[in-house]
Amino acid sequence: MVYNEKKPMKKTLPLIAFSLLMTLIVNAQALENRHDPKVDINLSPNFNATINPDKNSNINPKFNWNINPAHNNDVNPEFNSTINPLNHFELNPDVNKTLNPMYHNEYHPKNPAWKGLYIFNKNDDVIGYISIATQQLMLSFDGQANWTGFFVKAGNGIFNHFDVKGVWDGMYLCFDSVVGYNVFDKEGNWTGQHIK
Secondary structure, three states: OOOOOHHHHHHHHHHHHHHHHHHHHHHHHOOOHHHOOOOOHHHOOOOOHHHOOOOOHHHOOOOOHHHOOOOOHHHOOOOOHHHOOOOOHHHOOOOOHHHOOOOOHHHOOOOOOOOOEEEEOOOOOEEEEEEEOOOOEEEEEEOOOOEEEEEEEEEOOEEEEEOOOOOEEEEEEEEOOOOOEEEEOOOOOEEEEEEO
């Protein structure tokens, strides 16, 4: 009986290729230490009062109405049409395909070359991803890398969140004054979510 060495190679080559592809995908979403609040506690609002809106009133929209869309019409897309993606093609990935992560996978966290920010919950666990498309626009994804919407810049360090169709859901984020952003609901309550 003659042993054919080519058959095992033909079977293992696709397996090796698949394993390599899966490694690249996992590494694309792997959290880098420079973003990880569990590695660098200075990035965690639990340990750093400066970036915690419950402890720093300057970054809390309940006390600083300049950063609160409920009290400042300049940063509210219902009153300021220049920051409303329903009125501006260049701010709406649903209409502007060059910004849509379903057409341009460089924005998608599943892309092996993806670089972006991470959304953390109050316990500093990763629950989503942010891709910076332009200076005015950031795309948001959930923990499974499903596209959930986008953030449009409303002012200095303030971004409003819109669903994938461009409708404001009332959520917004504000710069934490040091390294990232905190996410707030329509009433100005901190959700515990932070972005690094």
